[in-house]
Amino acid sequence: DAMVIQNPRYQVTQFGKPVTLSCSQTLNHNVMYWYQQKSSQAPKLLFHYYDKDFNNEADTPDNFQSRRPNTSFCFLDIRSPGLGDAAMYLCATRSSGEGYNQPQHFGDGTRLSIL
Amino acid sequence: AQSVTQLDSQVPVFEEAPVELRCNYSSSVSVYLFWYVQYPNQGLQLLLKYLSGSTLVKGINGFEAEFNKSQTSFHLRKPSVHISDTAEYFCAVTVYGQNFVFGPGTRLSVLP
Numbered sequence: 474d475a476m477v478i479q480n481p482r483y484q485v486t487q488f489g490k491p492v493t494l495s496c497s498q499t500l501n502h503n504v505m506y507w508y509q510q511k512s513s514q515a516p517k518l519l520f521h522y523y524d525k526d527f528n529n530e531a532d533t534p535d536n537f538q539s540r541r542p543n544t545s546f547c548f549l550d551i552r553s554p555g556l557g558d559a560a561m562y563l564c565a566t567r568s569s570g571e572g573y574n575q576p577q578h579f580g581d582g583t584r585l586s587i588l
Numbered sequence: 589a590q591s592v593t594q595l596d597s598q599v600p601v602f603e604e605a606p607v608e609l610r611c612n613y614s615s616s617v618s619v620y621l622f623w624y625v626q627y628p629n630q631g632l633q634l635l636l637k638y639l640s641g642s643t644l645v646k647g648i649n650g651f652e653a654e655f656n657k658s659q660t661s662f663h664l665r666k667p668s669v670h671i672s673d674t675a676e677y678f679c680a681v682t683v684y685g686q687n688f689v690f691g692p693g694t695r696l697s698v699l700p
Binding site for chain 1: 620678686687691692693
């Protein structure tokens, strides 16, 4: 089945140690999103790629970066994780080819813990 | 800008009882509406969507929702819930060319 895959499912890192989360998709969608979700809260959009164009949300800290080397893969880099960055990170994709009203498809997320 | 309100943060209900999860939105233009479900330690799964046409939308797992433009609502309903429906439910809205705006979520707890 076509899907959005996030690796790893659980990631533990040390305070200040860089970490990279990955997302791959077989849906061939041109739009990819990264969300941060803390406990009992709605997902918060960090940034998204529309094709190769990177779009950063205004309140996303500089500590968060992203790369999209090709259509299928997208990475979230946290350069110096702080305790407040412990959260679930969700990747989502969407096809804009069928219109702006298409739903987003989510991966199962990576739960990041900071020691 | 759009916004979404889910007035009920938690909804406990007994198994086989009906349930309604409320969603209200605000927007000055036409909207597209979605309901997602999130099970523990998983991503969001699309339950149903309203894009246009019939205001009553049927989704997966026996859920349905009704779009009411005059009341700016998109409430989610299920006539008989199961234990397996216990999860977090998010309402989301988008308009042409904009990103999704998610509501704060409603935690549905189905009790035996």
